Amino acid sequence: MSVKKRLYAIWSILLVLVVSFVVSGLGCGPTTGTIYVEATLDGLPWTGAVEYTLTGPGAAAPTVINGHSVDDNFSGEAGSWNCTYVSGGPGLFVDITPPPPQTLDAGGNITFTLNFVTPPLDATISFKSWTINGVEVQPGTYILYSGDWVDVEYTEHVYGPAGNVTVHQTSWLQVHNIGYEGEPGPSIWLHCVNAPGAVSMDPPAEGSNQQCTVEGLPVDPCDEIELKYCEPVWLDVEIDWNLEICTTYTKTINWISFPSPPVLFDIMPPFLVGQSLNITSYACVDLEGDTNPQNDCTVECPTLTIIYGGAPPP
Numbered sequence: 001m002s003v004k005k006r007l008y009a010i011w012s013i014l015l016v017l018v019v020s021f022v023v024s025g026l027g028c029g030p031t032t033g034t035i036y037v038e039a040t041l042d043g044l045p046w047t048g049a050v051e052y053t054l055t056g057p058g059a060a061a062p063t064v065i066n067g068h069s070v071d072d073n074f075s076g077e078a079g080s081w082n083c084t085y086v087s088g089g090p091g092l093f094v095d096i097t098p099p100p101p102q103t104l105d106a107g108g109n110i111t112f113t114l115n116f117v118t119p120p121l122d123a124t125i126s127f128k129s130w131t132i133n134g135v136e137v138q139p140g141t142y143i144l145y146s147g148d149w150v151d152v153e154y155t156e157h158v159y160g161p162a163g164n165v166t167v168h169q170t171s172w173l174q175v176h177n178i179g180y181e182g183e184p185g186p187s188i189w190l191h192c193v194n195a196p197g198a199v200s201m202d203p204p205a206e207g208s209n210q211q212c213t214v215e216g217l218p219v220d221p222c223d224e225i226e227l228k229y230c231e232p233v234w235l236d237v238e239i240d241w242n243l244e245i246c247t248t249y250t251k252t253i254n255w256i257s258f259p260s261p262p263v264l265f266d267i268m269p270p271f272l273v274g275q276s277l278n279i280t281s282y283a284c285v286d287l288e289g290d291t292n293p294q295n296d297c298t299v300e301c302p303t304l305t306i307i308y309g310g311a312p313p314p
Helices: 003-027
Strands: 032-041 048-056 063-070 072-077 079-088 092-097 102-104 109-117 122-132 135-137 141-144 149-159 164-180 188-192 199-202 206-214 217-219 224-227 233-244 248-257 265-267 275-286 304-308
Touching: 032 048, 032 063, 048 072, 048 109, 063 072, 072 079, 079 092, 079 109, 102 109, 122 164, 122 248, 122 275, 149 164, 149 233, 149 275, 164 224, 164 248, 199 206, 199 233, 224 233, 233 248, 248 275
Parallel strands: 032 109, 141 304, 248 265
Antiparallel strands: 032 072, 048 063, 048 079, 079 102, 092 109, 122 135, 122 149, 149 248, 164 233, 164 275, 188 224, 188 265, 199 248, 206 217, 206 233, 275 304
């Protein structure tokens, strides 16, 4: 073989080796990167429990990673990644920065920051339902028997930084004697009970200073209140509650009964079968430092008509 041919053969072999080396080197490089997830509260770093999802590329379907805390980091395939807030965290969720999605390069890293702010104090209340003997009913006309009682339920929530606050609450009930069997009738008399437990919270909370009033004037247990025909009277109850912020409560008020404690007011015997009352209600909450007074009171709820039906049916 000539020298020229031998040199050509040697150069060919060297070229193949170089190409193989380069290809091999490229195959050994990283295909993944690192995703960091952090959080801030009022602009300062925060760590703790929070739920979020990371969604990125996958061979057959998107890769989904569920995160449960920050700071944390995850390995992910190179490509486009999204981050979505689910729940939890130290306050009111605002946004994620930089705005998703981000592109993760092989061997590189990206960071998603969940941003929260401390929500201002805000107590809210809304009408939930009427109940009779603890069972929810729609507004309308109902026959009540001896031993029955009428409740009102409200939904309450306090927004703000973690902790407990004292919320002063006032709830009103208007009672209107509308007569006897559709005609003008005698007075109906109420007996103030103001029983402990007549106002309750679910989940349980600590209440204090429960006070009943009639037309804004305090009344004591055993005081009697006359309901004259066609002269509506406003009853109310005031109470302080120690409530946990960011917890939703259902407040139940056992207002009146043909007696059956614990209630705020009993309807005193003798009862006339067919005696009727129209009742409506509303409520307010008062919290020191509340930043939004627009949701502190409800409107009057739909009217309930109750008719005394005598002894319970067998």
